[in-house]
Amino acid sequence: MSSPASPPPGWYPDPKAPSTERWWDGAAWTQHRRQPQTPVPMAPQPSGGGRGKVLALAAAGVALVAAIVTGVVLVVNDGSDEPEARTATTTAAPETSGPPTQPPTSSAAPSPTEDASRATDQLNGITLPVLDGWEKAKYVADHDVLITTPLTYTCPFDDGVCRRGTVATSTVTGTDEKDLADLAAKDVADAADLAYDTNAVGQRPFGGMKSHKVVAARQLAVAGRAGYLVRWKVTTAKGPGGYVQSVVFPSSVGSQALVAVRCTLDASPEAPPLADLDRIVKGIRPLGGAGGGGVGSSVGPDD
Structure with missing residues (x-):
């Protein structure tokens, strides 16, 4: 039964x-x-x-x-x-x-029609595209993670399993800061520490982060609203290193609180292409609407 x-x-x-x-x-x-x-x-x-x-x-x-x-x-x-x-x-x-x-x-939020091609963050009122080579998150401990690459691999340093790429969303809290550029810069640093240095349970999957380089920092439109993107390329003690990106923008629902979308992507031939990070951000939409376009809506890949 x-x-x-x-x-x-x-x-x-x-x-x-x-x-x-x-x-x-x-x-x-x-x-x-x-x-x-x-x-x-x-x-x-x-x-x-x-x-x-x-x-x-x-x-x-x-x-x-x-x-x-x-x-x-x-x-x-x-x-x-x-x-x-x-x-x-x-x-x-x-x-x-x-x-x-x-x-x-x-007063419960309505359940959207299931769409395998989009992941939904109802709390922040957005949907994100699930590209080829990615899938909606399954069996992940962090509930903020909405999209991942489908396969895992053995982390090169501490015991555990790693993924080639992740996409997570969260509401920006615990700060009175309103400058989107500053918030994105701080958020990408936190994201890089958790992904490539020391994770939430104290492990160092890649033996620690040795250095980073800012490869993108710009204003752009996200779901029809002005946001800011910061992307790092990080070098790790073990493994290929990777890219970490944070985009901060106002939500289109409720009190219009600020939303952060974090992306991580290994710098590895087995990982999806770097251009996917731009496609994911460009494809963010308000829940229940189209949106998009505006300042910085034409986003190209950065190295």
């Missing part, structure tokens, strides 16, 4: 905090949370007369059910005329980290 299909991406009650909603990406819970967008209707207040009595009795019934759920009253006779009432402690149900079991709330 086959297992039930996983619920589609959307906002669901957080299993660890049911009063909030948490984003389920279709395979696992992410760290994105929000307050429910639709207020919970208030129960009607008793207004006297027969209807008020019925509502009061209903409330009393709910309280009784709650008492039964939270504890069981045990009557113990110790030989005296008065029974001793003792409340047995109940064990709370363990928290679950599995998929949600109820449908999305009425």
Whole structure:
């Protein structure tokens, strides 16, 4: 008997905090949370007369059910005329980290029609092209990663597996900086450290990053909005080194928070062509719309 299909991406009650909603990406819970967008209707207040009595009795019934759920009253006779009432402690149900079991709330983001040629970041309101030689991310620990090259290989230094290329998206947080060029420069440095120097679990897949060179830094249009791109070429102690790129631009949804799209690509004959990084950025679109064009929309490869 086959297992039930996983619920589609959307906002669901957080299993660890049911009063909030948490984003389920279709395979696992992410760290994105929000307050429910639709207020919970208030129960009607008793207004006297027969209807008020019925509502009061209903409330009393709910309280009784709650008492039964939270504890069981045990009557113990110790030989005296008065029974001793003792409340047995109940064990709370363990928290679950599995998929949600109820449908999305009425304010859940709509699930787009599945399109193998595009990857969707609903939180930041964009879609990205999945080019030949790439695929939607599968079996990756970082939920920000949307697209990867399909095959892995043994990392040349520390134990582990590496990929020839990745594309990740995130919301820019933790800073008041508004200058897109500065933000892209800082983000590409962080991305290079994680990809080619020391990763999130303290490993050095390539033995560390020896040097880097800025090979592109320019303004361009992303999803119809002005953004900024910075690309590094990095040299590593082991392996072929690679390219790291960060593009920062305003989202077209919500509060128009800044979005960062990070790309990494090994400088290896087995990796996709470097021009793919430009094609990916040029193909970013607002969710549910066309977009594109504008300042710097004609992007060519850089070495």
